[in-house]
Amino acid sequence: MLDVNVIRSSPDMIRAMLKNRNKDDAILDRFLAADSEWRSLTDENNGLRKTRNEVSLQISKMPKGEEKDARIKEMREVSDRIKANDDRMAELEVIRQECVLNIPNIPHESVPIGKDEHDNVVVYEKGEKRVFDFKPKEHWEIAEDLDIIDFDRGVKVAGSGFYCLKGDGARLERALINYFLDTHQDQGYTELFPPVVVNKNAVIGTGQYPNLKDDMYYLEKDDLFLNPTAEVPITNLLQDEILDKSQLPIYWTAYLPSFRREVGKHADTKGIIRVHEFNKVEMVNFVLPENSYARLEELRQNAEDLITGLGLPYRVLLLCTGDMSFSCSKCYDLELYAPGKDAWLEASSCSNFTDFQARRARIKYRPEPHLKSEFVHTLNGSGLALPRTMVAILENYQNKDGTVTIPEVLRPYMRGQEIIGRR
């Protein structure tokens, strides 16, 4: 959520920003109209309330009689007027809120202006693409041959888009989670295990609601959502809090299953590249405003170190204005190379949200004792999404005989095992 004062004072800038993000600017005009009426009613009601407060006090001190009755009658009318204004303001407030919750964050000046994913900028590519002396297989084929992912039975219990890891597949998943969390701990993060369901306040706080509400699983009976990304429960842990400056920065990480309905999206993707439930380790940072862009680079490096540790080739993209998600001001995507599919797979997204989420979730800090509190800046990055990491490992580390070599950093987490072979 943007500061309404910024929207009011710089509508032209907001209009240009909406255009760069491919959004309709009608929302801005709707806001400005509702806001100006709302403000004039606020003014009027403030004056009326002042009168009522003063006269009510007089009434309490007056003797019974005509004078008093007349005053009471007058104030009854004032109250009716206030009530009528309040009712209208409530309507306007709904419009104002709806608009302001649907206006995206302002991109940083370093973000390239562009229409869609074709205008994203490749910052660099790292790691050698392996040269195969045989035709590399795709991950689903490897996984079926080794019997480490059971696609059909996953579908049996939960439906299309769900799968079941099995044997060394399940163990590899667990090894990756532990490797990621341990590495983040070394990078200065504190590990959390938050709830997997979140309420509406939480998804409003991080910006998934309302614009992504149809992509989340919703538990109607309890008015709860299945976690779409651990960013949501972690960030919202600090909702409505005013932190002491000395508490910042806060670096938190968590492993958590994530759920996405992916309506109309996954039909073309075989295997586990796009699924409804996936594990992910997430990093969330709360920092002083002046540090957030520098921290974004460190956060990205934290995620890159995981990939480098696994020895996978990858590239870093700087997303353009048209492809960036709603809440962020600047975002890097990290893509792993999958030789079987010959494709780049997004395994991490590292974003600076500036004060956009903090304002929605009311997360503040006090710069100095007795100074007015200000919003913190929040950032988050995946470190990493598990299924696509699994795909990249299977495809990059596959051998001619159909086995898969386990990356060295994962071996301690797999009791020293070096190869995944047929059982």
Added chain:
RNA sequence: GUGGAGAUGGCCCAGCCUGGUAAGGCGUAAGACUGCUAAUCUUAUGUCCCAAAAGGACCCGGGGGUUCGAAUCCCCCUCUCCACGCCA
């Protein structure tokens, strides 16, 4: 799930029965006073909105209602604690 008790500023807590400008303490900050520190005294210290200032409004878990006027009375909801019940 049942019964009971609660939710008041960063923290603690009074006020509620009996409606009339939200008291006090702790903490924090500035100042005063004493060789320093401590103690003591004085002052300040809720939020949002009205762009800021001046001024004003709002604020007692959330939402409605009654009233000239609601922290206080009435209704609905949420959460917390205690006891009992059920349960991995």
